Amino acid sequence: MGVAYSIEEVDHLYTKDNNIRHRKNPSYLVVENDKLAVIDKLFHDPAAPAAKNWEIITVKDSVKRRRSVCSSVESNRSEDEEPEDFLPVLRNHSQLLNDHHIESLANHMPARTQGYPWNLVYSTAIHGTSLKTLYRQMAQIDSPVLLVIKDMEKKVFGAFSSHPFRVSDCCYGTGETFVYSFDPEFKAYRWSGENSYFIRGHMDSLQIGGGGGRFGLWLDADLYHGASYACHTFNNQPLSTQQDFRVQDLEVWTVQ
Structure with missing residues (x-):
């Protein structure tokens, strides 16, 4: 499956302030693989207006882009900020688990x-x-x-x-x-x-x-x-x- 996003939204797709999932009217379109060839041809036509405003990325590409953005956000974290803790909360002490x-x-x-x-x-x-x-x-x-x-x-x-x-x-x-x-x-x-x-x-x-x-x-x-x-x-x-x-x-x- 492929996902088409407007260029201005791609690089901010996964940041907290610009998370597209929380927008009321997100400017993206989810399409099946068998439709990508037709849309790709349309978007690569210089005469097509859509070619200037949209970019096609696959789900895998979006994950790579997300990781890149997240790495950038992490690198900009101030030294005083603590990293987010993703470990589950243990309500009791464990003698076996670190x-x-x-x-x-x-x-x-x-x-x-x-x-x-x-x-x-x-x-x-x-x-x-x-x-x-x-x-x-x-x-x-x-x-x-x-x-x-x-x-x-x-x-x-x-x-x-x-x-x-x-x-x-x-x-x-x-x-x-x-x-x-x-x-x-x-x-x-x-x-x-x-x-x-x-x-x-x-x-x-x-x-x-x-x-x-x-x-x-x-x-x-x-x-x-x-x-x-x-x-x-x-x-x-x-x-x-x-x-x-x-x-x-x-x-x-x-x-x-």
């Missing part, structure tokens, strides 16, 4: 979670090590949750779940669910489409991802022993340092 973790995870979470604060629902440091307690803490929650684990090798990994963890007779969840690890760079493994074994909760274990007789992430009733294997749901690599691991700390955050 800014790098938070930014990486937030950028991969669904759009419906953006802009909402993160609330700590469960922490082994606060609530002890019990899967039963974890389920109880989530009994009244109806929103996505983020599971964060640090193993005894100090590696951080976990899963984003489209639904809170609960005891279930069968698998539940949606394709928004994914597993991830920091190794130390962030790696996210999204739904492969091969099966829908997203989440299944038992009183004695929590399972995330499956297929081929192995789980993407598995935790025992004491939230102390776990396992992570390659599975069909996410086509992931093992998330932990060792496929069978021991949990040092575990947190669950809800986004609402």
Whole structure:
């Protein structure tokens, strides 16, 4: 798809004072790709009045132009001004997540979670090590949750779940669910489409991802022993340092 803007509006398209999206009568036209050739020919005709007042740019071009303008605005920021903070607000202190973790995870979470604060629902440091307690803490929650684990090798990994963890007779969840690890760079493994074994909760274990007789992430009733294997749901690599691991700390955050 292409977008045609008047020349005087192009360079100010994404600045705060001249954001075209907030104009009552924006001077732009959105057209489909198959119409661009005709319009482009018209605008490149020197005799056409429109050629003097309009410019055709693609969506990709507009993004590049936006980044250029934003970089210029950023460079003109006074030294006393603080840069905007785009990190989610954590209403509780995390013993596992730093800014790098938070930014990486937030950028991969669904759009419906953006802009909402993160609330700590469960922490082994606060609530002890019990899967039963974890389920109880989530009994009244109806929103996505983020599971964060640090193993005894100090590696951080976990899963984003489209639904809170609960005891279930069968698998539940949606394709928004994914597993991830920091190794130390962030790696996210999204739904492969091969099966829908997203989440299944038992009183004695929590399972995330499956297929081929192995789980993407598995935790025992004491939230102390776990396992992570390659599975069909996410086509992931093992998330932990060792496929069978021991949990040092575990947190669950809800986004609402």
